[in-house]
Amino acid sequence: MTSEGTQKTQLLPALRSKNYRLFFAGQGISLIGTWMTQLATIWLVYSLTNSPLMLGVVGFTSQIPSFFLAPFGGVFVDRFSRYRTLIGTQIMAMIQSLALAVLALTGVIQIWHIIALSLFQGFINALDAPARQAFVPELVERREDLANAIAINSTMINGARLIGPAIGGLLIARVGAAYCFLIDGLSYIAVIAALLAMKVKPWRFSVARGNPLQQVREGFVYAFSFPPIRAILLLSTLVSLMGLQNTILVPIFAEDILKGGAETLGFLMAASGVGALSGGIYLATRQTILGVGKLIALAPTILGVGLIGFSLSKFLPLSLFAMLFVGLGTILQIASSNTFLQTIVEEDKRGRLMSLYTMSFLGMIPLGNLMGGVVASHIGAANTLIIDGIACIIGSVIFYRQLPALTKIVLPIYEQKGIVKSVR
Template sequence: MFFVGNGISLIGTWMQRLAMSWLVYRLTGSAFWLGVAEFASQFSAFLLMPFAGVILDHSDLRRSLLITQFLGFLQAFLLSVYTFSGNINLYQVLLFSVFLGLINAFDLPGRQTFVVRLIDRREDLANAIALNSTLFNAARLIGPSVAGLAVASIGEAGCFFLNSLSFIPIIMVLFHLNILPEKRAKTSQPFRKDFFDGLRYSYRHGVIGPILIFLALISFIGMSFVVLLPVIAKENLGRGSETFGFLMGASGLGALLGALYLASLKDLKGSMGIIPLSFGLFGFGLIFFAWTPYLWISLGIMAFNGFWMILGWSVSNTIIQSIVDDEKRGRVMSFFLMAFMGMVPLGSLLLGSLSQSFGPNVALTISGGSCFLASIFFRLYQSANLRKS
């Protein structure tokens, strides 16, 4: 039931994400302000997320998620009211984006950690993560596709209101769900010591540390490509919000197929090589996407990129969740999400500025080429470590 409620909530979240991007672009007509809006949402989460991990390790996880779901409902509902009034401006959108980022700082690592509480056997972990990724990407496929049509018919305010309703099922599920007893971190240490213990553990670990650093780099130079999709839809393809939604949906379809492929794998031993392979091909796809003027080719490339992006992310997630100490899980998952998602706001500012100066095609080419080169260097690092061992 948790996965069903979570899936419904995620569909609404992806609808809101697309609608907010389109609202900002409608208000400003600027790729730079799209980057600023993404920055406002994600950077607040980036700053708070590592500290949120400490709190989650010491808290009742179910209660924490109930609080974040209620706050998510409140944020979406108020945003719909302000937008429907017709008086909303860019700065109010940015404030709502910051509020959403603060919620996500607790919600995202909380959801990742909660998945582990739902399984009885550690050998089921990979399938549980794959199922969670499947739902996430099914929502990523459905949400933007529906939102693209909904923005054209009921406006951004309608999308925000539908998102507020999507939180109700997951709130009801969390109220009634029974989970395995939690193994919480000891509370005798000061907050600051707990935080730095988790930080040292994460980045000194021979496997976790290199993955986190690589993901942070890929996040910064590559994952922020989403911020330019409204510009690509309008300027490269000559289309509107529906096409923006279809591009997001195509990426979600590819990611869904990637998650299903991961779920079909019986053994992830020796899977470290999948990580640089996935993000290298993702970067390669971005370069081609930057220069195609044809919608169907663009949709195919977005699906290709979605497949490899989620495969690299899910394998990284599974490897880390399989080896991390339970008492440090909340902190490590907050660093994981900070690395993979928290660097996106900084990358959004960079990509928005590059697009403003040189155009979206050049900006995406730089982004994709950098991902490709970073993946080659990470693979060489892995090979060197294998030879040493």
């Protein structure tokens, strides 16, 4: 290996693992298509209906299955091969995107089609998200590389979040939303091929104790009886419920407040992606898990300030600047919380804990989307985001006050697992 390659693996040690490199390459391509589809969907919905409420409804249907089904998805992930599960979910997601493309290209697409296919995608995500989160530890050959792998994942997601909307906005303006759906469907070929190219150890089937409902209950008891995990899940719930409503309200700002079009929407989403990518790169280059609690505490404040600034702006450059902070705060919250939970969880409960994290994150977004759409239709999108920003800042302050007590509980676990040397 060249000295340059050695430096890269020292800086990004997770890339030493071949399976992780394959995962990184496949996901990197596919996620660009996913973000293009997300942008195209909200633009198409607003074009068809001109309704903030319908934006909320579509956002609700796409992710509400995660709220109800993620805990059972976690039980499934703890009992069956995560590798084979992911291959299945990626094939189904490809079919969903190609169905959207066919309907849009033939010009017959209606709002109920979008709602039905969004609901189908939600069912896929309820199983895919916990499987994906729990599969990452199987991809790295060294346990100490896990935190770096999770941080690289976040960087990859938000690199796609930067590139995808920018390309999507241009494509929508030039040739229409249908081609975004088509490219997304074809991009799944890359991740499926990467998964099939991996050499994965045979899955060790664990003996299940109790029925699925009992296992779901065991996961809840484990998570909520441990104060650090409980605090992380509650803060994640608040941020997802309030802080991420901006994702379905941005088209209103792009068209009605900033007097732009699809390209403006793409620029706003890309600006959020730049902030998120910056945060992801910072997390990927951190050398220690210590201090992650302070990042989790700070992130909602950054997000809240960005939301308030964006809601007050009527000038595109200022709006783009505010969206940088929205993206930065969002990724610091999501990735830092994920890193923390993956680091301390007991292995036999990993799938169930990550399903609860999925429930607190993805599962609460639909409720937030629906609430945001209803509130925005009554008091306006700008006032809605101001309320959201204030709620995030309050949550940040409450968590920060709990942090010293939570840190005392967590440090001995880090020592026991050998993640850090003695920190006493």
